Amino acid sequence: MIEKFDGFPPATFQFLRGLCDNNPKEWFELHKSDYQNYVLKPLQSLAAGLGPLMLSIDPDIEVTPSLNKTIARIYRDTRFSKDKSPYKTSHWITFKRSKIEWVDKPAFFIEISPYSYRYGMGFYSASRETMDRFRKGIDSHPAKFLSATSFFKKQRVFSIEGDEYKRPLKPDLPEELQRWYNRKNLYLVSNRQVEGGSIEQEIFSELVSGFQTIAPFYEYLRKVATY
Numbered sequence: 001m002i003e004k005f006d007g008f009p010p011a012t013f014q015f016l017r018g019l020c021d022n023n024p025k026e027w028f029e030l031h032k033s034d035y036q037n038y039v040l041k042p043l044q045s046l047a048a049g050l051g052p053l054m055l056s057i058d059p060d061i062e063v064t065p066s067l068n069k070t071i072a073r074i075y076r077d078t079r080f081s082k083d084k085s086p087y088k089t090s091h092w093i094t095f096k097r098s099k100i101e102w103v104d105k106p107a108f109f110i111e112i113s114p115y116s117y118r119y120g121m122g123f124y125s126a127s128r129e130t131m132d133r134f135r136k137g138i139d140s141h142p143a144k145f146l147s148a149t150s151f152f153k154k155q156r157v158f159s160i161e162g163d164e165y166k167r168p169l170k171p172d173l174p175e176e177l178q179r180w181y182n183r184k185n186l187y188l189v190s191n192r193q194v195e196g197g198s199i200e201q202e203i204f205s206e207l208v209s210g211f212q213t214i215a216p217f218y219e220y221l222r223k224v225a226t227y
Helices: 010-021 025-030 032-057 128-140 142-148 175-181 203-225
Strands: 091-095 106-112 116-123 159-161 187-193
Touching: 010 025, 010 032, 025 032, 032 091, 032 106, 032 203, 106 203, 116 203, 128 142, 128 175, 128 203, 142 175, 142 203, 187 203
Parallel strands: none
Antiparallel strands: 091 106, 106 116, 116 187, 159 187
16 A cells, blocks of 8 residues: 655655665665665655646546656666666656657656755657647747746746757747747756755645646647647
8 A cells, every 4th residue: 555645754865875875786785675665655655646636637647656657667777878887866756648659748757866856847858850840839829839838937936948959940039939949858847955854745735736837838748749
């Protein structure tokens, strides 16, 4: 039975910081119960608690609170990576539709790291074709895009991130459109520091409020990605 989410205790970040300094298998095996109790279980509880909200945003989102469904595995895929350390030191929940090509589709995410956490929504790795469709939508129906992003100027939680082209693709665009238009990839994110060595249960309400705020833009990006 998955327990109610009660935050991430100091032991969560003690484990993550220890893993940064001691990444070999031998150290992890000695501390595997810490991972299960203080990282995996709170992530499962948080994913389970947020499930109803996510389904209200999109009934087709995967909300199963388990590894390889909404929760990323701790084991790093080192086959094509320069970093050969076996374990990830950042851990995340991803709410997305169940598709093989999900990295090119919008998703909600929550990530905890040894000293920080972040959450938001957008593309993990949008293709050039997807971003071209995104720009075409702004060109063709600017009012629809501005309606989907009207929340942005009223809030101070999320910022726009994603690599940008060095030169404006369309220099005559207004500034309020330019910061969205000139991206190679795009996501909204709230970056936070871990204060006092733990994350309290109150983050749950913060996530609910934040995800509700950006839900209209999720729907806009979802339609862009499925054209």
